[in-house]
Amino acid sequence: MIETHGLGKVYGRGLYALRDLTLTIDKGEFVFLTGPSGAGKSTLLRLLLLQERPTEGEVIVGGRNLARLSQTEVQAYRRTVGFVFQDFKLITSKTVFENVSFALRVLGLPVEQQRRRTYQVLKWVGLQHRLNSLPEELSGGEQQRVAIARALVNEPHLVLADEPTGNLDPDLSLEIMNLFREINAGGTTVVVATHDRELIKWVGRRVVQLEQGRLAGAEVPQ
Amino acid sequence: MTVVGYAFDEGWTSVRRAGKSAVISIGTIAIAFVTLGGFLLISVNVQRALDRWLEAAELSVYLQDAITDDARAALESYLASQPAVLAVEFMSKSHALERFQNDFPELADVTASLSDNPFPAALEVRLQTGQFATDMADELARTVAEREGVADVRYDRRWLARLLAIVTGARVAGAIAAAVLMLGAAFTVASVVRQSLHARRDELEIMQLVGPPFSYIRGPSIVEGLLLGGIGAAVALAAIALVFTMAGRSLEADLAGLTGGAQLRFLGVRESAILLFGGLAVGAGAGALASRAVK
Ligand SMILES: Nc1ncnc2c1ncn2[C@@H]1O[C@H](COP(=O)(O)OP(=O)(O)OP(=O)(O)O)[C@@H](O)[C@H]1O
Numbered sequence: 001m002i003e004t005h006g007l008g009k010v011y012g013r014g015l016y017a018l019r020d021l022t023l024t025i026d027k028g029e030f031v032f033l034t035g036p037s038g039a040g041k042s043t044l045l046r047l048l049l050l051q052e053r054p055t056e057g058e059v060i061v062g063g064r065n066l067a068r069l070s071q072t073e074v075q076a077y078r079r080t081v082g083f084v085f086q087d088f089k090l091i092t093s094k095t096v097f098e099n100v101s102f103a104l105r106v107l108g109l110p111v112e113q114q115r116r117r118t119y120q121v122l123k124w125v126g127l128q129h130r131l132n133s134l135p136e137e138l139s140g141g142e143q144q145r146v147a148i149a150r151a152l153v154n155e156p157h158l159v160l161a162d163e164p165t166g167n168l169d170p171d172l173s174l175e176i177m178n179l180f181r182e183i184n185a186g187g188t189t190v191v192v193a194t195h196d197r198e199l200i201k202w203v204g205r206r207v208v209q210l211e212q213g214r215l216a217g218a219e220v221p222q
Numbered sequence: 223m224t225v226v227g228y229a230f231d232e233g234w235t236s237v238r239r240a241g242k243s244a245v246i247s248i249g250t251i252a253i254a255f256v257t258l259g260g261f262l263l264i265s266v267n268v269q270r271a272l273d274r275w276l277e278a279a280e281l282s283v284y285l286q287d288a289i290t291d292d293a294r295a296a297l298e299s300y301l302a303s304q305p306a307v308l309a310v311e312f313m314s315k316s317h318a319l320e321r322f323q324n325d326f327p328e329l330a331d332v333t334a335s336l337s338d339n340p341f342p343a344a345l346e347v348r349l350q351t352g353q354f355a356t357d358m359a360d361e362l363a364r365t366v367a368e369r370e371g372v373a374d375v376r377y378d379r380r381w382l383a384r385l386l387a388i389v390t391g392a393r394v395a396g397a398i399a400a401a402v403l404m405l406g407a408a409f410t411v412a413s414v415v416r417q418s419l420h421a422r423r424d425e426l427e428i429m430q431l432v433g434p435p436f437s438y439i440r441g442p443s444i445v446e447g448l449l450l451g452g453i454g455a456a457v458a459l460a461a462i463a464l465v466f467t468m469a470g471r472s473l474e475a476d477l478a479g480l481t482g483g484a485q486l487r488f489l490g491v492r493e494s495a496i497l498l499f500g501g502l503a504v505g506a507g508a509g510a511l512a513s514r515a516v517k
């Protein structure tokens with residue numbers, strides 16, 4: 001599903017956020033990205049979403065080299081990827097419902113279907129009573145769940161999540177992880193960046209460890 | 223369909239949010255279109271007056287007093303056979319005097335004191351209209367003056383043609399002025415749209431990550447421009463109509479001599495549609511251009 005070859009990203013004057021990273025993630029896998037702060041986890045996820053372009057090496061997703069995609073193809077590619085950001089990235093002027101349904105709207109689904117699926121997924125993350133709230137009226141954890149709902153609502157092939165439980169209490173974190181496991185059980189590839197060792201242990205899936213932009217060793221605890 | 227609905231929702235929201243700068247850009251659009259519409263209005267009415275005059279324009283061939291009946295008949299049939307000619311009518315010296323006396327009764331004293339009839343006999347020629355006929359009539363006016371028994375030729379279309387040239391020139395000048403104003407208006411619309419995009423930049427950045435087709439990014443900007451341009455043109459049309467109804471009636475009396483008493487006409491459906499669609503098109507174009515900044 002995902003292959004990177006000699007991937008490198010340089011910021012500013014020679015600071016390598018990622019360096020010579022070669023990694024393969026199979027279709028349907030559930031992978032944790034971990035490592036200390038500044039290791040390059042967010043950077044890798046941003047490169048996978050084409051939010052940024054690599055300085056070196058290449059990224060191949062679903063057999064397609066991301067560097068070769070045209071503007072239009074980039075947009076189409078993003079519609080097949082669900083993304084949960086460290087800072088949520090919700091549209092502040094739109095309600096919870098609109099934030100989530102927008103991901104379906106851009107797919108051109110009929111309005112009735114947009115409504116039904118948006119409601120289902122918001123109910124699934126336990127926010128069916130906050131449909132018309134604005135993001136600023138929600139707690140951090142609730143905003144996090146809206147972001148997750150948006151990432152999952154269009155049933156993407158690939159879900160990338162950056163600290164999806166960073167703002168949640170342990171119980172809620174486990175619940176969110178269950179959502180990811182559920183979507184992974186349906187065949188979706190899931191990559192989650194997190195510091196949370198407890199969580200990683202609890203879910204028990206493949207772990208990719210980064211350190212200073214390099215692979216520090218992969219382990220498969222199960 | 224959903225993209226169109228979305229574009230209209232967002233475009234309209236942006237117009238409302240732009241507030242004062244939206245009003246200013248609508249104002250500049252309106253000024254440009256008032257100029258264009260005013261020129262159209264004047265042009266439509268002047269054209270109508272000119273057309274009337276052109277239809278009535280005649281070629282008068284004044285005959286020498288000494289002309290023989292044969293020569294006159296020959297001249298008359300020569301004129302009648304010309305393709306540019308609609309009809310030829312003979313006006314005798316006494317008939318010409320009579321007409322003058324009818325037209326200017328207050329000068330009866332003068333004409334009564336004349337021992338001799340000073341008016342020449344004439345062949346009054348009514349001409350076909352149309353460019354082709356006009357060209358031929360020009361030629362005819364020149365050649366007939368050379369013929370035997372012709373004293374003089376009066377040909378109305380010469381000065382009408384000159385007037386027409388002036389009117390055309392004024393029309394071109396008006397079109398250029400309107401185009402320049404339009405360009406300025408397009409720039410203000412584009413800058414309002416750009417401001418709206420700037421105000422929404424966080425939102426746009428987030429939207430981009432969901433991967434919307436570009437129509438979702440550009441659509442609202444195009445609609446925003448479309449609305450500004452359309453509202454501007456509609457305001458202009460309303461302003462022209464208002465001025466026309468208030469000032470037109472009193473002008474009508476003043477201009478009766480020129481228009482032959484015909485009513486001044488407001489812009490037709492076609493001209494009004496041109497203005498409205500022009501506003502929509504200029505606005506949408508400016509919006510589309512501004513939205514190209516989004517990558
Ligand atoms: N836009 C940027 N400009 C300059 N340097 C950056 C930028 N983004 C990231 N970096 C640097 O790249 C390195 C990797 O950052 P990254 O955000 O990927 O780390 P991370 O593993 O996600 O850390 P954290 O766990 O704190 O989120 C850091 O040293 C960071 O300072």
Ligand SMILES: [Mg+2]
Nearest residue numbers: 041042086162
């Ligand atoms: Mg990070």
